Amino acid sequence: xxxxxxxxxxxxxxxxxxxxxxxxxxxxxxxxxxxxxxxxxxxxxxxxxxxxxxxxxxxxxxxxxxxxxxxxxxxxxxxxxxxxxxxxxxxxxxxxxxxxxxxxxxxxxxxxxxxxxxxxxxxxxxxxxxxxxxxxxxxxxxxxxxxxxxxxxxxxxxxxxxxxxxxxxxxxxxxxxxxxxxxxxxxxxxxxxxxxxxxxxxxxxxxxxxxxxxxxxxxxxxxxxxxxxxx
Amino acid sequence: xxxxxxxxxxxxxxxxxxxxxxxxxxxxxxxxxxxxxxxxxxxxxxxxxxxxxxxxxxxxxxxxxxxxxxxxxxxxxxxxxxxxxxxxxxxxxxxxxxxxxxxxxxxxxxxxxxxxxxxxxxxxxxxxxxxxxxxxxxxxxxxxxxxxxxxxxxxxxxxxxxxxxxxxxxxxxxxxxxxxxxxxxxxxxxxxxxxxxxxxxxxxxxxxxxxxxxxxxxxxxxxxxxxxxxx
DNA sequence: GGAATTGATATTGTCAACAATATTTGTTAA
DNA sequence: TTAACAAATATTGTTGACAATATCAATTCC
Numbered sequence: 015x016x017x018x019x020x021x022x023x024x025x026x027x028x029x030x031x032x033x034x035x036x037x038x039x040x041x042x043x044x045x046x047x048x049x050x051x052x053x054x055x056x057x058x059x060x061x062x063x064x065x066x067x068x069x070x071x072x073x074x075x076x077x078x079x080x081x082x083x084x085x086x087x088x089x090x091x092x093x094x095x096x097x098x099x100x101x102x103x104x105x106x107x108x109x110x111x112x113x114x115x116x117x118x119x120x121x122x123x124x125x126x127x128x129x130x131x132x133x134x135x136x137x138x139x140x141x142x143x144x145x146x147x148x149x150x151x152x153x154x155x156x157x158x159x160x161x162x163x164x165x166x167x168x169x170x171x172x173x174x175x176x177x178x179x180x181x182x183x184x185x186x187x188x189x190x191x192x193x194x195x196x197x198x199x200x201x202x203x204x205x206x207x208x209x210x211x212x213x214x215x216x217x218x219x220x221x222x223x224x225x226x227x228x229x230x231x232x233x234x235x236x237x238x239x240x241x242x243x244x245x
Numbered sequence: 246x247x248x249x250x251x252x253x254x255x256x257x258x259x260x261x262x263x264x265x266x267x268x269x270x271x272x273x274x275x276x277x278x279x280x281x282x283x284x285x286x287x288x289x290x291x292x293x294x295x296x297x298x299x300x301x302x303x304x305x306x307x308x309x310x311x312x313x314x315x316x317x318x319x320x321x322x323x324x325x326x327x328x329x330x331x332x333x334x335x336x337x338x339x340x341x342x343x344x345x346x347x348x349x350x351x352x353x354x355x356x357x358x359x360x361x362x363x364x365x366x367x368x369x370x371x372x373x374x375x376x377x378x379x380x381x382x383x384x385x386x387x388x389x390x391x392x393x394x395x396x397x398x399x400x401x402x403x404x405x406x407x408x409x410x411x412x413x414x415x416x417x418x419x420x421x422x423x424x425x426x427x428x429x430x431x432x433x434x435x436x437x438x439x440x441x442x443x444x445x446x447x448x449x450x451x452x453x454x455x456x457x458x459x460x461x462x463x464x465x466x467x468x469x470x471x472x473x474x475x476x
Numbered sequence: 477g478g479a480a481t482t483g484a485t486a487t488t489g490t491c492a493a494c495a496a497t498a499t500t501t502g503t504t505a506a
Numbered sequence: 507t508t509a510a511c512a513a514a515t516a517t518t519g520t521t522g523a524c525a526a527t528a529t530c531a532a533t534t535c536c
Binding site (some may be wrong): 055097164 | 253293297300301304325329330331335338339390393394395398402
């Protein structure tokens with residue numbers, strides 16, 4: 015959290031976006047305490063504004079508000095993690111099903127361009143970009159499928175997935191996104207709903223399988239981790 | 246909105262629940278303006294508290310916050326209405342599918358008891374209760390299907406459905422809930438997922454078909470409607 | 477040395493006041 | 507009578523101060 019304050023006062027949306035992406039990009043680890051006054055100083059705004067933003071982030075599922083104690087980056091339990099994947103399957107299978115019926119040339123081009131960019135980043139070893147584009151691919155599908163409600167719900171679920179992988183990802187995990195994304199795009203463009211659903215199902219199962227949701231909980235964060243400056 | 250203030254200070258959750266149910270029960274019509282200071286007087290709390298509650302209700306999709314102008318009970322467009330039903334089908338079909346696999350004796354009893362209560366209210370002509378129980382039936386399915394995430398999402402969608410029916414329901418609509426709910430329960434108890442999905446799909450299509458989403462927008466609310474006392 | 481207690485400090489929760497913006501009311505002109 | 511304009515009022519947005527609660531540091535006791 016090394017955001018520099020600028021002279022233009024930050025809007026609530028700016029602040030929300032900044033904290034959101036710091037969590038999703040894993041700069042803020044699960045369990046991190048977010049002090050209102052501290053954030054207010056960082057963003058150079060009144061504390062009441064921060065409270066408002068934190069309320070929103072809590073509704074997004076990215077932070078946990080504990081009465082009288084403050085806000086913490088969320089630490090989803092194993093049960094929650096499974097539920098997130100269940101919800102994602104529910105939504106994303108339906109979205110690709112719909113997209114198979116509605117995809118047009120422009121949509122197909124956008125999908126292909128996106129996966130090509132993913133492939134380029136992946137092949138160049140730029141894994142940070144590859145991972146970011148991988149998440150954005152899911153949101154592109156949601157946008158193209160034209161359900162604002164499901165797209166909004168999915169956005170939260172994808173964000174929470176980032177928290178979950180931060181907590182539970184085993185060491186051997188690797189990003190296999192472009193291959194499965196390509197297969198998905200081809201099924202969509204071919205209007206093959208059954209295949210698209212199967213690929214999406216497999217893809218999400220693959221992501222979930224890389225997480226250690228069977229063993230012990232992820233190591234509890236100690237107090238020093240929580241209290242050390244996050245910069 | 247004739248809530249009487251009590252001596253115990255209302256909690257934020259109390260206030261939220263009260264406004265929520267007033268909207269869902271159609272005591273507060275779509276388009277109604279909710280003034281912060283007025284609500285603060287009604288509930289005998291500081292206005293800042295009301296602002297917090299209104300933020301939550303906006304995230305629930307039940308009200309619309311217009312900068313510098315205030316909060317209004319939401320008036321979903323036809324596109325939004327269709328999207329809500331699409332999202333509901335996505336979620337509710339998956340929930341009944343899962344419930345067919347996990348239902349036990351206790352769950353079956355709860356479902357049957359609920360539909361019986363619905364049937365009694367319906368047969369006694371107590372349509373207010375019948376409609377309330379009808380909505381609660383959907384939430385019971387969500388609870389039993391054991392996905393907190395989908396249950397939470399569905400709660401918001403069911404609430405918004407109430408707004409939509411308030412705006413778009415044709416005059417000839419009637420509640421045919423108990424019959425379809427009974428068929429659904431039997432499919433679930435028989436572990437027949439295909440049938441359950443089909444009944445749920447048909448049930449939601451039935452609700453949607455009773456709305457006039459093809460013709461002109463619901464009549465615009467005129468100034469007299471907005472300014473008349475809402476009690 | 478560890479646990480319990482106390483006091484100091486930090487943080488969150490709440491509030492009323494003021495600034496900014498919108499709405500309503502009153503007045504004037506055509 | 508209607509439209510335009512100005513003034514008054516209402517409402518929302520923001521802030522800093524204070525109350526309530528939690529955390530941390532220091533001290534004492536076993």
